[in-house]
Amino acid sequence: MHYVKKCPECDSINLFLNKEKGEVICKDCGLVVEDKLVDFEQEWREFDSDQADRKRRTGASLSYTQYDQGLGTDIGQKVDLYRLDSKDRNKFFRLRKWQYRISTAIERNLKLALAELKRVSSYLKLPKSVEEESARVYTLAVQRGLVRGRSMESVVAGALYAACRRHEVPRTLDELSEASGIEKKEIGRTYRFVTRELGITILPSNPADYIARFASALKLTAESQSKSIEILERAQKAELTSGRGPTGIAAAALYVSALIHGEKRTQREVADVAGVTEVTIRNRYKELLDELDLAKEIKKSKKRKKD
DNA sequence: AAGACGAAAGTGGTTGA
DNA sequence: TCAACAACTTTCGTCTT
Numbered sequence: 001m002h003y004v005k006k007c008p009e010c011d012s013i014n015l016f017l018n019k020e021k022g023e024v025i026c027k028d029c030g031l032v033v034e035d036k037l038v039d040f041e042q043e044w045r046e047f048d049s050d051q052a053d054r055k056r057r058t059g060a061s062l063s064y065t066q067y068d069q070g071l072g073t074d075i076g077q078k079v080d081l082y083r084l085d086s087k088d089r090n091k092f093f094r095l096r097k098w099q100y101r102i103s104t105a106i107e108r109n110l111k112l113a114l115a116e117l118k119r120v121s122s123y124l125k126l127p128k129s130v131e132e133e134s135a136r137v138y139t140l141a142v143q144r145g146l147v148r149g150r151s152m153e154s155v156v157a158g159a160l161y162a163a164c165r166r167h168e169v170p171r172t173l174d175e176l177s178e179a180s181g182i183e184k185k186e187i188g189r190t191y192r193f194v195t196r197e198l199g200i201t202i203l204p205s206n207p208a209d210y211i212a213r214f215a216s217a218l219k220l221t222a223e224s225q226s227k228s229i230e231i232l233e234r235a236q237k238a239e240l241t242s243g244r245g246p247t248g249i250a251a252a253a254l255y256v257s258a259l260i261h262g263e264k265r266t267q268r269e270v271a272d273v274a275g276v277t278e279v280t281i282r283n284r285y286k287e288l289l290d291e292l293d294l295a296k297e298i299k300k301s302k303k304r305k306k307d
Numbered sequence: 308a309a310g311a312c313g314a315a316a317g318t319g320g321t322t323g324a
Numbered sequence: 325t326c327a328a329c330a331a332c333t334t335t336c337g338t339c340t341t
Contacts, residue, residue, distance in 0.1 A: 185319080245331070266310065277333055282312065 106142055109152065113138055116180075117156045123179045124171055126164065134163035141194050150190055154182045158190035162200060170205045172247055174275040207241065207250040208232050210274070214254055217273045218265055227257035231288065238291045244284065248276045252284030260297050 114135055121131045137159040141147055147155050157180040164171050177184045195202060208229055215225040231253045235241055241249055251274035258265045267278040274281075289295055 188320090243331075248332080267312095268310080278311080279313085279334085280332060283332090286312095 109142055109147070110139065113142070113152050113156050116153055117160065120156065120160060120176075120179045124160075124175060126160070126171075127167070127169065130160070130163045130167045130169060133166060134159040137162055137194065137198065137200070140198055144197060146194055146197055150193075151182070151186075153180055154186045154190045155194060156180065157182045157187045158194050161187060161191045162195050162202060165202045165205055166200075168206070168209050170209050170246075172275045205246050207246040207253065210247055210250040211254065214250060214270075214273050218254065218258070218269060220254065220258055220263055220265075221261065224254070224257045224261045224263055227260060228253040231257055231292065231294070234292050235288060240284075240287050240291055245276065245280070247274045248280040248284050250274060251276055251281050252288055255281055255285055256288055256294055256298075260294070260301050262301050 117135060117138060118131065121134070134156075138156060141155055141159065157176050160180075161171070161173065161176050173184045173187055176182075176187055180187070194200075211225060211228055211232070215228070228250075232241075232249065235249065235253065251270050254274075255265065255267065255270045258270075267281050271278045271281050
């Protein structure tokens, strides 16, 4: 199997293989370098067409980003029609007409929507697996008629948001909003509506999932980054995280660890990257200091600076 | 002068009667 | 369906570096 050695975006060699998700992620810029790392090798061999028939199990691969999943169903034409009497034949034509109408309506919608979905997805540099998942969600939503009364774009954005969360590569509503041009409120609304109607359960996102991306946006070193993960874990144990917005916590953890490692960033900078306000960072930051006695560590790093 | 701090009032969403 | 509520934002004045 072949692995990418360098990040094509920033040339970093700091790549990280997440085996469960089957993705290679650049730790520096957060780019998903490779995903869907599936072993494409066959575990069997075939020596003639007879064996091939018995051993091959699959047809072409399915993809939800193709509007009909690469397949398609038509009610057949002409074949065997001579066997039907005129009544049945009329029925047959009527069915075919309806099938045609319904499928073209849905297909036309899907074609447009999936084009938009791909656009937004590539803008946000989302992994292919998330794109697939969101396409699947959108397809289901269309089939259930959930798009009616809502703009196609907002449902696309909602599906993407849901897929990101499920794959633990969360983007903030702000980012989705910027990429799709749909209001934050609207995305949140359709997201909740669609996931509820489709019975998709989504875990509350983990602050740690945001760290890599925020850290690279702030150009922090790997040490600060792992320090902030450590802080997050301690915060979780101290039950400082439940009920709080995950981005705010991630931002505060990054802010503190940057201080500790003498890579000071202003609250403003961190706040902008994380999409929260300085006030929120201050509140989380204060809680972190109170509960985890990080004050010592900060003082230490200040002393080191003096020396 | 810029950044950090914190109080106060406002917003949108959840929850429980 | 409504009111209470928690988290977060906005705004603004004050303190610190």
